[in-house]
Structures are given as C-alpha cells and as structure tokens.
Amino acid sequence: xxxxxxxxxxxxxxxxxxxxxxxxxxxxxxxxxxxxxxxxxxxxxxxxxxxxxxxxxxxxxxxxxxxxxxxxxxxxxxxxxxxxxxxxxxxxxxxxxxxxxxxxxxxxxxxxxxxxxxxxxxxxxxxxxxxxxxxxxxxxxxxxxxxxxxxxxxxxxxxxxxxxxxxxxxxxxxxxxxxxxxxxxxxxxxxxxxxxxxxxxxxxxxxxxxxxxxxxxxxxxxxxxxxxxxxxxxxxxxxxxxxxxxxxxxxxxxxx
Amino acid sequence: xxxxxxxxxxxxxxxxxxxxxxxxxxxxxxxxxxxxxxxxxxxxxxxxxxxxxxxxxxxxxxxxxxxxxxxxxxxxxxxxxxxxxxxxxxxxxxxxxxxxxxxxxxxxxxxxxxxxxxxxxxxxxxxxxxxxxxxxxxxxxxxxxxxxxxxxxxxxxxxxxxxxxxxxxxxxxxxxxxxxxxxxxxxxxxxxxxxxxxxxxxxxxxxxxxxxxxxxxxxxxxxxxxxxxxxxxxxxxxxxxxxxxxxxxxxxxxxxxxxxxxxxxxxxxxxxxxxxxxxxxxxxxxxx
Numbered sequence: 450x451x452x453x454x455x456x457x458x459x460x461x462x463x464x465x466x467x468x469x470x471x472x473x474x475x476x477x478x479x480x481x482x483x484x485x486x487x488x489x490x491x492x493x494x495x496x497x498x499x500x501x502x503x504x505x506x507x508x509x510x511x512x513x514x515x516x517x518x519x520x521x522x523x524x525x526x527x528x529x530x531x532x533x534x535x536x537x538x539x540x541x542x543x544x545x546x547x548x549x550x551x552x553x554x555x556x557x558x559x560x561x562x563x564x565x566x567x568x569x570x571x572x573x574x575x576x577x578x579x580x581x582x583x584x585x586x587x588x589x590x591x592x593x594x595x596x597x598x599x600x601x602x603x604x605x606x607x608x609x610x611x612x613x614x615x616x617x618x619x620x621x622x623x624x625x626x627x628x629x630x631x632x633x634x635x636x637x638x639x640x641x642x643x644x645x646x647x648x649x650x651x652x653x654x655x656x657x658x659x660x661x662x663x664x665x666x667x668x669x670x671x672x673x674x675x676x677x678x679x680x681x682x683x684x685x686x687x688x689x690x691x692x693x694x695x696x697x698x699x700x701x702x703x704x705x
Numbered sequence: 706x707x708x709x710x711x712x713x714x715x716x717x718x719x720x721x722x723x724x725x726x727x728x729x730x731x732x733x734x735x736x737x738x739x740x741x742x743x744x745x746x747x748x749x750x751x752x753x754x755x756x757x758x759x760x761x762x763x764x765x766x767x768x769x770x771x772x773x774x775x776x777x778x779x780x781x782x783x784x785x786x787x788x789x790x791x792x793x794x795x796x797x798x799x800x801x802x803x804x805x806x807x808x809x810x811x812x813x814x815x816x817x818x819x820x821x822x823x824x825x826x827x828x829x830x831x832x833x834x835x836x837x838x839x840x841x842x843x844x845x846x847x848x849x850x851x852x853x854x855x856x857x858x859x860x861x862x863x864x865x866x867x868x869x870x871x872x873x874x875x876x877x878x879x880x881x882x883x884x885x886x887x888x889x890x891x892x893x894x895x896x897x898x899x900x901x902x903x904x905x906x907x908x909x910x911x912x913x914x915x916x917x918x919x920x921x922x923x924x925x926x927x928x929x930x931x932x933x934x935x936x937x938x939x940x941x942x943x944x945x946x947x948x949x950x951x952x953x954x955x956x957x958x959x960x961x962x963x964x965x966x967x968x969x970x971x972x973x974x975x976x977x978x979x980x981x982x983x984x985x986x987x988x989x990x991x992x993x
Contacts (some may be wrong), residue, residue, distance in 0.1 A: 485984045486976055491791065492922045495736040496972060503965030506911070510959040602744055606799030613792045630739030649810050654803035661800035670784060676786065 465593055472589030475501055475584075480581065545594050549587055553626070560584060561622050599653030607633060610660040617671035636660035711832040713950050715847045716964055719904040720916045720942030722855035725862060726897050727921035728935050732873045737791065738777065738894070739917035741798035742901045743910040745776040747805025755812060760989055766850075766902050773898030777891070828908040828960045847907035850993060854903040858896055869893065912961040916942055919968040926972075926979040941971050 475497050482493040503561045538593045553560065562570040563580050588608075615628035638658030670675050723739075730736050732734035746769035753768025776797055783793040816900040862869060871879040872889045880886045897917075905913040947966030956963070977984050 482976065485987075486926060487982055488922050488976075489731075489734050489736075491734050491736040492731050492918055492925075495740060495914065495918035496922055496969065498740070499911055499919060499965055500969030500972075501960075502911050503915060503962040503969065506959045506962035507956075507966055509955075510962065511956065576782065601800055602802055605795050606803065609792050609795035610799070613788055613796055651806055651810050654806040654810075657799055657803035658807065661796065661803070664796060668783070668788075674787065 465628070468593045468596075469586075472592065473502065473586060476585035476589065477582065506535055542594050545590060548632075549591060552587060556580075556583075557623070564622075599656055603653050603657045606657040606660060607636075610657070610664050611636065614664040614667040617667040617674045632660065632663050636663060708832045709950070709954070711845050711848065712828055712960065713947050715828060715831050715845065715907060716946030716960075717943045718847075718848065718851040718855050719908050719913065720920065720946045720964075721939045722851065722858045722900050723904060723913055723916035724920040724924075724938035724942040725855075725858050725887055725935060726893065726900055727917035728924065728931070728938050729869060729893055730897065730917060730933075731872050731921040731925055734754045735790070736918045736922075737794050738780070739897060739901055740914045741780070741794045742773045742776055742898050743905055745798040745801035746770075746898075746902060747802055748772060748808055749805075751805055751808040751812070752901060755808075766906070769902040770895075770898050772801065773902060774891070774895055776791060777894040777898065781890075785832045828912070831907045834907075850903050851907065853898060854900055858900060861892065861896060865889065865892070873931075915965040915968055916945075919965070919972050920945065923968075923972045923975045925974045926982045928981065941968065945971060 479490070479497050482488050482496070483490050483588045486622045488496075494544060559570075559580055562575065563577060563584070567577055570580075592604050592608070595607060599607060611629040611632035614632050618628055619625050636659035637656050639659040641652055643659070644650040644652040644655045667675070672678055694702070721871050727736075727739070730738060741964050747769075748967075749768040749772030750765050752772075753765050757764045780790075780793050783796065784790050788796070832845045834846050835844060868889050870880070870937040871882070871884060872886050872893075879889075893908045901910075901913050903918075904916075920938040921934070922924035923941045927937050928934050945964050945968035949967040950960055952958075952967065953960040953963035975983065978986070980986055
C-alpha cells in the first residue's frame with residue numbers, strides 16, 4: 450500500500466506514467482468536445498480541468514479516508530519544490546528536456562505547418578490528428594517534469610509567458626522558438642539566483658516573476674510591435690500629416 | 706442533520722450564482738477568467754491582511770475583489786495590445802499568483818495564512834463558522850455572504866438583462882445602439898470577481914471554477930435561448946450540489962470534488978444525449 454502515499458519529492462516513474470495517461474486523456478477529451486459539439490475551446494478546457502481535478506481530489510480523499518482531510522502533500526504539487534531536488538532528478542530532467550528539444554527539431558517543419566495552416570497540412574497528406582496528439586504528448590511530458598520545479602499553477606506561466614514575450618520580437622517561427630527558450634532559461638537562472646539572496650524565498654514564483662519582467666520589457670521595448678515603437682510610429686505619422694497640411698496651407702497662401 | 710442542509714444550501718447558492726455569471730462567460734468565450742481570478746486574488750488577500758492586520762473575511766474580500774478587477778483590467782489591456790486572449794489570461798494570473806506566493810513567503814512571520822486553506826476552503830467546515838449578532842446565532846456566515854452575492858447577481862443581471870444579452874452576442878451592434886459596452890464588460894467582470902471571491906472562501910477555488918463553467922456549458926448544449934440557458938444551468942448547478950453532497954456522504958469523500966464530478970457527469974450525458982446539440986442525435990440526424 451505504500452505506493453499510495455505519493456512522495457512528490459522525487460520523480461517517481463509511476464507518478465510520471467499516471468500523470469501522462471491523465472494528461473493524454475484530458476487533451477483527447479478536450480479535442481473531442483470541441484470537435485463534436487458546439488462547446489468552444491475555452492469552456493472545454495475549463496470543464497476538463499475542473500472535472501479532472503475534482504476526480505483527483507475525490508480519489509485522494511478516498512485513499513486517505515477522511516471526507517475533509519485536506520489534500521496532504523498537494524501544496525508541494527501546487528507550488529513546486531525546486532530547492533529540494535537531488536542530483537538524479539536534475540539528470541532525469543536534463544535528459545527529458547534534450548529529448549523534447551530533439552523531437553521538436555526533427556518535426557519542426559510538420560509542427561510549423563500544423564500551427565499556421567492545418568487545412569493545408571491535411572491537404573498535402575499529413576496525419577494532422579496524430580500530429581496534434583503528438584504535440585500534446587510532448588506538452589504533457591514538459592508539464593509533468595516542470596511541476597517539480599514550479600508547481601502546477603505556475604507551470605502555465607512557463608509555457609505561455611516566454612513564448613508570448615518572444616512573439617513580440619520576431620515574425621519568424623524558428624527565431625521565436627529560440628528566443629522563447631532563451632527567455633525561459635534566463636528567467637529560470639535569474640529566479641533561482643534571487644531566491645538564494647534571502648531565506649524563505651520560493652524559487653518557483655520568482656522564476657515566474659522573472660519571466661513576467663521579461664514579458665513587460667518585451668511589450669514595451671520590442672521593435673515594431675512594442676508599445677514605444679507603436680507610439681513613435683504614431684507620432685511620426687502625425688507630424689507628417691501636420692507637415693503636409695502646413696505645406697498645403699502655404700501653397701494656398703502663396704497662390705492667393 | 707442541520708449541517709447536511711446547510712452544506713447543501715451553501716453548495717446550491719454557490720452553484721446558482723456561479724452559473725448565473727457563468728452563462729455569460731461561456732457565451733463570450735471567457736470561461737477561464739473565473740479560474741484566472743480565483744488564483745490572481747492571492748496578493749489581494751495578503752495585502753489586505755498586511756494592511757488591516759485582521760483575518761476578517763470582509764476586509765479580505767474587499768482586497769480580493771479589488772485585485773480581481775485589476776486582473777480583468779490587465780488581461781484586457783494586454784489583449785488590446787495584440788496578445789491573444791488565452792495567452793493574456795495565462796500571463797496575468799500566473800504573475801499575480803506568483804507575486805502572492807512571494808508576499809506570503811516574505812512576510813511569513815506576520816502572515817499566518819495557510820495557502821492550502823486560502824486556496825481550497827473546505828465546504829465541510831463552512832457550517833461551523835456561524836454569523837452571530839448580539840449573541841443570536843443566525844446560521845453559517847457562508848450562507849449570508851454567498852446568498853447576498855447571489856441576490857446582487859440576480860438584481861444587476863435582471864436590471865440590465867437586455868444590455869448584457871446584446872453585449873454578449875453582438876458587441877458591435879450594442880455599441881452602435883449607444884450601449885456603453887466597456888462599462889457593461891467591467892460590470893459583468895466585477896460580478897464575476899465578487900462571486901468568485903465570496904464563494905471560494907467557503908467552498909474552495911476548484912468548486913467555484915467548476916460551477917462557473919460546467920453547468921453553463923451543459924445548458925448551452927440544451928437550448929439556444931439565453932434566458933432558458935440561465936435557468937437550465939442553475940438547475941444543473943443545484944442538482945450537482947445536492948447529488949454531489951449525497952455521494953460524498955455515501956462514499957466518505959471530498960464534498961467539493963464530488964459536486965464537480967456530478968456536474969461533469971451531467972455534462973457528459975448532455976454532450977451525448979442532448980436532443981438539440983448532442984453527439985448521438987447529430988449522428989442519428991445525419992444518417993436519416
């Protein structure tokens with residue numbers, strides 16, 4: 450029975466497999482709901498998220514056999530424990546990360562087509578359904594190993610924020626991917642360094658806050674898409690129109 | 706015996722007020738906003754606690770509601786700036802949540818907040834936290850808080866039903882008719898924020914998020930008319946609360962978890978068997 454008391458501190462093979470099965474089931478249910486009913490993506494996501502979480506809590510309380518016993522150990526699962534990882538965890542994570550990067554490089558062309566024009570991808574004979582599920586599988590793997598470091602909620606931040614920041618700097622997918630990876634890695638480094646400055650600073654949230662800072666810098670400073678660049682463009686356009694109007698006025702005055 | 710009724714009543718009230726605003730969120734493709742708010746308000750709770758020094762739920766609720774509206778405002782701002790709506794929600798709520806966790810860790814000596822407790826209030830304990838005026842026991846606090854938010858929701862949505870309806874289905878036309886679309890957007894978001902905050906303190910975040918989305922989506926599969934959709938979603942919500950409590954009692958399992966499981970089960974059945982938009986009937990119709 451000891452395996453029922455889940456030790457979140459180590460990357461447990463059973464835990465990984467269980468999480469992966471649940472993750473695959475969840476992504477498949479979401480695509481089933483959006484494909485075969487008029488429920489939109491966001492609602493399908495929310496339904497699967499909460500119902501799966503509910504089932505998880507029910508199972509957990511069943512294991513512990515107390516109706517109100519708060520989910521012991523769940524807080525570590527929710528907030529992450531980057532500081533308590535050991536050497537072997539790091540090797541496992543590094544290996545899986547390298548694997549994910551390798552797969553993304555090999556299937557780069559297919560994934561690119563699938564993201565930009567799924568209709569065309571289907572037209573030229575790519576198995577879009579399988580590829581879709583394959584991306585989801587990679588995502589699930591990334592999430593499952595990331596939960597260790599930053600916890601379940603903030604995992605979402607590491608998936609979204611660096612990518613959104615990278616989107617601001619470029620219009621090319623491969624540049625965006627490399628930038629996103631760099632931004633994510635940098636936030637991990639900065640967050641971890643800051644968390645060593647004082648006692649009791651949690652690593653996961655600080656990593657997320659570093660990623661958010663990069664996002665804010667990107668949204669303000671990025672060339673052509675950033676707020677500053679847009680404001681400057683607007684100003685330039687305004688002065689140009691003003692100049693033209695003045696010129697017209699001057700010509701009119703000259704004619705008169 | 707009384708406790709059973711109180712818990713079911715609290716569950717039903719949470720379900721009704723959540724599904725009332727949930728219908729509009731599902732229609733506007735903003736379902737995840739409830740999830741975002743329920744996490745993002747953590748710094749609001751911590752700051753309210755640090756400023757006031759009390760763990761009075763009213764003060765915390767105000768702090769949380771303020772941050773809830775700031776969350777919505779930030780999400781909207783990034784969206785106007787060209788970030789996709791789901792990405793914008795993800796960026797904002799995770800950043801605020803991270804800020805909250807850091808605040809809790811920084812002031813850990815002053816803040817005696819149990820994160821588990823803040824995020825996952827337990828409906829089983831709600832009946833014990835009673836509301837007392839002049840020594841008179843007036844029933845659980847949660848019933849009063851959630852009940853008054855429910856009434857507020859009904860009042861505001863009832864008063865501006867036409868405006869909300871038009872803003873959800875055709876914001877461009879609403880704007881053309883002179884309805885202040887932005888104002889109603891923020892009014893609805895304030896209601897969502899208040900509902901989330903008031904409910905999850907007593908029943909836990911996951912139940913609130915579930916009750917906002919699942920019953921409304923169930924109702925969305927059953928009808929094409931907004932008013933009927935609201936009624937159906939409330940019925941589905943209340944049924945999940947009552948049946949869920951019954952199952953939790955039978956199986957000795959988490960109450961919130963069981964309520965969501967029942968809501969999910971109802972959705973699942975509707976997804977396949979709904980006469981209008983169900984998977985099975987659609988297939989059958991295509992065959993004939």
